[in-house]
Amino acid sequence: ETVNHDLKVSYEGKEKSFTPKEFASWLEVVLNNSQPALQYSEQGYNTLQTAVGKEFTLATSAKDTGKSRIISSDEFRKVLTQWLSTQSSEPVSVPTKVLASATAANASLQAALDSWIKSHGSGYQVSVQEIGGSGRVAGYKSSQQTVLASTYKIFVAYAAYKQAEAGLLSLSTPVYNGQSIETCISKAIISSDNECAKAVGKYIGWAKIEEMVAATGVKNIVLDNYNPDGSFNGDKMGSALEIGKFLRQLQGGSLLNATHTNRLLGYMKQQVYRSGVPAGSSGAVVADKVGFLGGYTHDAAIVYGPKSTYYVVIMSDTGNNWANI
Secondary structure, three states: OOOOOOEEEEEOOEEEEEOHHHHHHHEEEEEEOOEEEEEEOHHHHHHHHHHHHHHOOOEOOOOOOOOOEEEOHHHHHHHHHHHHHHOOOOOEEOOEEEOHHHHHHHHHHHHHHHHHHHHHOOOEEEEEEEOOOOOOEEEEOOOOOEEOHHHHHHHHHHHHHHHHHOOOOOOOOEEEOOEEHHHHHHHHHHOOOHHHHHHHHHHHOHHHHHHHHHHOOOOOOEOOOEOOOOOEOOOOEEOHHHHHHHHHHHHHOOOOOHHHHHHHHHHHHHOOOOOOOHHHOOOOEEEEEEEEEOOEEEEEEEEEOOOOEEEEEEEEOOOOOOOOO
């Protein structure tokens, strides 16, 4: 019996590969109907599960209460055993479940959010999750599609940096009134400059940006809202939950290299519209991107609090309500 392919595992759009050399020590040979067969040894499986848990910041045992999700051991063993028999090039998805302790923490956070919605009305979509720590999470209509307004500009910035890392564009290329892509990214994020954002989007291609965002595991983000003649065809759309997923990956450093991650987060920390989440987060550094268009008022933020880092995405269609946000 031999292993000839990398084992790929994935969780929430991120992927990790283990080479045959890496996981050879995790296997043992047994006789199955007098024929030799490979299987994971108990120690080998535990080692692999721990490695996967560390890679994706997941708990691997009920004692590991520092993380909110735990790998579902029995289910993971099944899919790994199936991979061993097929050695497919497709990644194995890591099955998880919520820790009981995290469930209680989530319920407390959800109750606080529900209370806020009850007193402020239902015209909101909210997603909040602790990044690291116990991973507490809550939401209200978080998967509901709504107009992105200027929150879409973080996706444009991501696509530009990602293409620069791949050598597909130069950030010094002028795209609008002699201003470079890098300059336009900074203006699009810091001051929410519309023309710069549109110029960079057009240069890369809206369909391409949409494709790149989807490749991160962030779903149902609509950015290509143009007809072939250049006229508008609807709005750029998305949800609080999916924007939150993007922010979590950005903060975790899995979307871009360290230089571009820090640069984009730096611009978000400098953005000038501070009446939303930053105003309500006294004592915390906030990296955020607002959006306001017609009756839509949004803020998508990473909050670096004194005890915890978390993202909070608040989207609304109730008009100019920065005080509420």
